[in-house]
Amino acid sequence: MSTGLSEFILAVVTRDMNKVKGGGCPIFLAADQQEQEKMSLYLARILGGVVHDLENGVYFICKH
Numbered sequence: 001m002s003t004g005l006s007e008f009i010l011a012v013v014t015r016d017m018n019k020v021k022g023g024g025c026p027i028f029l030a031a032d033q034q035e036q037e038k039m040s041l042y043l044a045r046i047l048g049g050v051v052h053d054l055e056n057g058v059y060f061i062c063k064h
Contacts, residue, residue: 006064010047013040013059020058 013028013036014020020027028043030036040051040059049061 008063010049010061010063011043013043013061015057019056 009025011026011028012020013030015030015032015036017027017029028039030039036057036059040061043049044051044061047061047063049063051059051061053059
């Protein structure tokens with residue numbers, strides 16, 4: 001039986017800092033949607049997570 005964390009948010013990528021607040025993970029600001037998608041994909045690959053789109057200009061990378 002595992003007692004560690006198994007699901008958590010690794011990073012947030014946004015185009016509007018007013019839509020997110022600090023909360024224990026890094027927040028990256030992208031200039032446009034193309035940069036946001038590229039940054040999210042790279043972070044997911046590097047961190048071993050999955051990108052989720054909240055469809056409001058905010059993506060987050062989560063470890064499942």
